[in-house]
Amino acid sequence: MEVAIGSDHAGLQLKKELIVCLAVEGHTMLDCGTYTEASCDYPDIAETVAGQVLSKKIPGILVCGTGIGISIAANKIKGIRAALCHEAFTARMAREHNDANIVVIGARITGAGLAEEIVKTFLTTGFAAGRHQRRVEKITALENKDGEKGSELGLY
Ligand code: RB5
Numbered sequence: 001m002e003v004a005i006g007s008d009h010a011g012l013q014l015k016k017e018l019i020v021c022l023a024v025e026g027h028t029m030l031d032c033g034t035y036t037e038a039s040c041d042y043p044d045i046a047e048t049v050a051g052q053v054l055s056k057k058i059p060g061i062l063v064c065g066t067g068i069g070i071s072i073a074a075n076k077i078k079g080i081r082a083a084l085c086h087e088a089f090t091a092r093m094a095r096e097h098n099d100a101n102i103v104v105i106g107a108r109i110t111g112a113g114l115a116e117e118i119v120k121t122f123l124t125t126g127f128a129a130g131r132h133q134r135r136v137e138k139i140t141a142l143e144n145k146d147g148e149k150g151s152e153l154g155l156y
Contacts, residue, residue: 003123004052004060006032006045007107008070011063014107014115018061021116027123030058046073050080053101060102061119067106074102078143081136086110088121095125099136 003022007015012034019029032048034040042064053060054077064070067084074082082102083094086109094100103122105115127136 001123002028002030002056002058004030004032004049004056004058005063006034006049006061007063008034008042008045008065009037009039010065011070011105011107012037014105014110014112015061015063017112018063018105018115018119022119022123025120042070043073046070046082047077049102050074050077054079059123061122062102062104063107063115064104065106065108067104067109071104074104079140081139085118085122087114088117091118091121092125095122096128097132097135098139099127099132 005015005019019031023029030052032052033045046062049060049062052058062070062074062082071082071084074080080102081098081100082104083090083098083100084104084106085091085094091103094103103119105118110118
């Protein structure tokens with residue numbers, strides 16, 4: 001399957017290893033950067049990968065130092081459900097229960113072997129739908145409220 005992948009500088013080495021590992025498994029890897037060790041800003045990478053995920057309806061992989069910043073950024077984009085995973089169980093749940101379309105790894109937290117297990121689990125697990133369908137639809141509904149709850153509360 002085609003898979004979009006991107007990292008900032010902190011995730012570059014792990015991203016390279018994941019590309020090799022997943023290409024060997026037969027996946028077509030769409031590398032959205034970064035391509036050098038030069039410091040860059042993870043929201044830019046999150047936006048590029050998210051664009052590919054949404055337009056091509058393919059899964060995505062994001063990597064930064066902790067996985068936190070790039071998850072926060074990706075989840076600001078309508079239609080993206082990015083899940084930061086530290087082991088295979090959460091990767092499986094992210095697909096089965098949350099229909100996540102991007103798996104996120106923290107390269108300074110998770111070693112290459114475990115990261116490979118996480119992404120392989122993510123790519124081979126389907127959405128369970130059923131009762132989870134309604135909940136995922138409610139996540140989408142939240143996106144479309146455009147901050148209405150926050151403004152009701154006078155938060156912004
Ligand atoms: C980069 O130093 C680091 O802040 C970034 O990779 C990530 O961990 C942010 O959440």
